[in-house]
Amino acid sequence: xxxxxxxxxxxxxxxxxxxxxxxxxxxxxxxxxxxxxxxxxxxxxxxxxxxxxxxxxxxxxxxxxxxxxxxxxxxxxxxxxxxxxxxxxxxxxxxxxxxxxxxxxxxxxxxxxxxxxxxxxxxxxxxxxxxxxxxxxxxxxxxxxxxxxxxxxxxxxxxxxxxxxxxxxxxxxxxxxxxxxxxxxxxxxxxxxxxxxxxxxxxxxxxxxxxxxxxxxxxxxxxxxxxxxxxxxxxxxxxxxxxxxxxxxxxxxxxxxxxxxxxxxxxxxxxxxxxxxxxxxxxxxxxxxxxxxxxxxxxxxxxxxxxxxxxxxxxxxxxxxxxxxxxxxxxxxxxxxxxxxxxxxxxxxxxxxxxxxxxxxxxxxxxxxxxxxxxxxxx
Numbered sequence: 002x003x004x005x006x007x008x009x010x011x012x013x014x015x016x017x018x019x020x021x022x023x024x025x026x027x028x029x030x031x032x033x034x035x036x037x038x039x040x041x042x043x044x045x046x047x048x049x050x051x052x053x054x055x056x057x058x059x060x061x062x063x064x065x066x067x068x069x070x071x072x073x074x075x076x077x078x079x080x081x082x083x084x085x086x087x088x089x090x091x092x093x094x095x096x097x098x099x100x101x102x103x104x105x106x107x108x109x110x111x112x113x114x115x116x117x118x119x120x121x122x123x124x125x126x127x128x129x130x131x132x133x134x135x136x137x138x139x140x141x142x143x144x145x146x147x148x149x150x151x152x153x154x155x156x157x158x159x160x161x162x163x164x165x166x167x168x169x170x171x172x173x174x175x176x177x178x179x180x181x182x183x184x185x186x187x188x189x190x191x192x193x194x195x196x197x198x199x200x201x202x203x204x205x206x207x208x209x210x211x212x213x214x215x216x217x218x219x220x221x222x223x224x225x226x227x228x229x230x231x232x233x234x235x236x237x238x239x240x241x242x243x244x245x246x247x248x249x250x251x252x253x254x255x256x257x258x259x260x261x262x263x264x265x266x267x268x269x270x271x272x273x274x275x276x277x278x279x280x281x282x283x284x285x286x287x288x289x290x291x292x293x294x295x296x297x298x299x300x301x302x303x304x305x306x307x308x309x310x311x312x313x314x315x316x317x318x319x320x321x322x323x324x325x326x327x328x329x330x331x332x333x334x335x336x337x338x339x340x341x342x343x344x345x346x347x348x349x350x351x352x353x354x355x356x357x358x359x360x361x362x363x364x365x366x367x368x369x370x371x372x373x374x375x376x377x378x379x380x
Contacts, residue, residue, distance in 0.1 A: 003028070003047075003049060003119060003122070004028045004045070004047050004048055004049075005027045005028065005030070005047060005048070005049045005051065005115075005119075006029075006031075006038060006041060006050050006051070007022070007029060007030070007051045007052075008032050008034070008052040008061075008064060009052070009053040009056070010034065011053070012033065015031045015032075015033065016031070018031070018051065018080075019031050021112065025112060025116070030045075030047070034056070035058065036059070038050075038052070038068070039067055039068065039071065042068055043071060046075070047072055048075055048123075049075055049078070049118055049119050049122055050068050050072065050075050050076070050078070051077075051078045051080060051115070052065055052068075052078070052079060052080065053080045054079055054080065061079050061080070062079065062098075065077045065079060069097055074122060074126055074129065075122055076122040077097065078102055078118055079098045079100075079102065080101075080102045081101060081103065081104065082103070100114055177348075178211075178295055179209075179210070179211060180208065180347050180350065181343065182207045182210070182288065182292055183204045184204070184346070185207070185291035185343055186203050186204060186284070186287050186288055186291050187200055187204040188335060188339060188340075189335065190203040190204075192331040193327075193328065195283070199255070202259070202284055203259065203283075203288075205253065205255075205256040206255065206256035206257070206258070206259025206260055206263070206284045206285075206288065207263075207284075207287075207291070209247065209253075209256055209260055210259065210260055210263045210292075211243070212246055212247070212260065213238070213239035213243025213244070213260065214239045214242075214243075215242070215246075216239065216242040217235060217236060217238070217242075218235070221235050222236070225302075237273060238273070240260060240261050240262070240273055241261065241273050244257050244258075244260050244261035247260060255282075255284065256284075258282050258284065258285070259282060259284035259288060261273070261285075262274070262276060262281050262282055262285035263285050263288045263289065264289075265277075265285055265289075266322070266323050266324075267286070267321065267322060267323060267325050267326075268322045278325075279325075286324070286328050290324050290325075290328050290329060290332050291332075293312065293315065293324075294309075294312045294316065294340065297312035298312055309337045309340060309341065310337075313333065313337075316333075
C-alpha cells in the first residue's frame with residue numbers, strides 16, 4: 002500500500018488514526034504540526050494526506066493548500082469536528098479536498114473513505130504514468146518516422162542526383178549546368194526574401210528542371226542542327242515528363258511545380274501550359290532568369306561564353322516579356338561578384354571530378370556514387 006501522512010495536534014487522535022490505517026496495510030507517518038508535516042512532504046512525498054482542521058498556527062485548509070503544491074497528485078482528506086458549511090466550502094475551493102471526515106469518526110466510514118481516496122490517487126498516478134508513456138512512445142515514433150523520412154529523402158536525393166549526373170554526362174554541352182542554376186536560383190530567391198523552406202524548393206526545382214529529358218530520345222536531345230516541328234514537340238514534353246516523375250514524392254511537390262513550369266514566360270508565350278504573370282510559380286520565374294544567365298555565360302559550340310554585363314543587359318531587356326520585372330530587379334541587386342563566385346565554385350567541383358575521372362576511370366556518375374557512399378560533400 003501507499004504512504005499516508007496524518008497531521009493532528011492531538012497525540013491521542015493521531016495514534017488512533019495510525020493504528021486504524023496500519024491495520025489496513027498503509028504505511029503511516031504521523032506529525033503533530035503542519036510545519037513538520039510540510040517538511041516531511043518535501044523530503045518524502047505521500048500518496049494520501051489526512052489533516053485535522055483546528056490546529057495552532059496553521060489550520061487544516063491552509064496546510065492542505067500548501068501540501069497540494071508539494072504533492073499535487075495526493076488526495077487530501079480534512080478531519081474536523083466543526084459542522085460548518087463554510088469550512089467545507091473553503092476546504093474544497095482552497096485545498097481541493099477530496100472529502101471531509103467528522104470527529105468522532107465512524108470506523109467503517111473512515112476506512113471506506115480512505116480506501117476510496119487512495120484508489121482515486123492511484124488512478125490519477127496510473128493515468129499520469131500512462132500519459133507519460135504514451136507521450137514518450139509518440140516521441141519515439143515521431144523520431145523513428147523522422148529518421149525513416151530522412152532516409153527515404155536521402156535515398157531519393159541519391160537517385161535523383163544520379164539521374165542528374167547521367168543527364169549532364171549524356172549532354173556534354175550543358176554538363177554542370179543543373180548545379181550552376183540551382184545555386185544561382187537559391188541566391189536569387191534569397192534576394193527576394195523567400196523563407197527557408199521555399200529556398201530549398203527553389204534550389205531543388207532548379208537542380209531537377211531537366212530531369213524530364215530522360216524521356217527524350219538521343220536523336221532529338223543531342224541533334225546538332227535545328228529540330229523539326231515533330232522533334233520540337235517531343236522536346237517540349239520534357240517539363241511534363243519531369244513533373245510526372247516527381248509529383249508523387251511528397252517533399253518534392255514544390256520542386257515538381259518548378260520543373261513543370263520552368264519553360265513558361267511572363268508574357269504567356271512559353272510552354273507547356275502558356276501560363277502568364279503570377280500564375281507561374283515564383284520558383285519557375287526565378288529559374289527562367291538564372292537559366293538565361295547561365296546560357297549566356299557558358300560556352301557553346303557556335304559561340305564563346307559572354308561576360309556578365311552582356312547577360313545582365315539581356316535579362317533587363319526581357320523584363321516584362323520573358324521575365325517577371327520584380328525578379329529581374331532582385332537579380333540586378335545582387336553584385337556580379339556573387340554570381341561569379343557561384344560559377345567558380347561549380348567549376349572547382351567540375352575540375353575535381355575531371356581529375357578523379359582521369360585517375361581511376363570511374364567517370365562522373367561513378368565518382369558521384371563513390372563520394373556519396375563515403376558521405377562527402379560537393380562543396
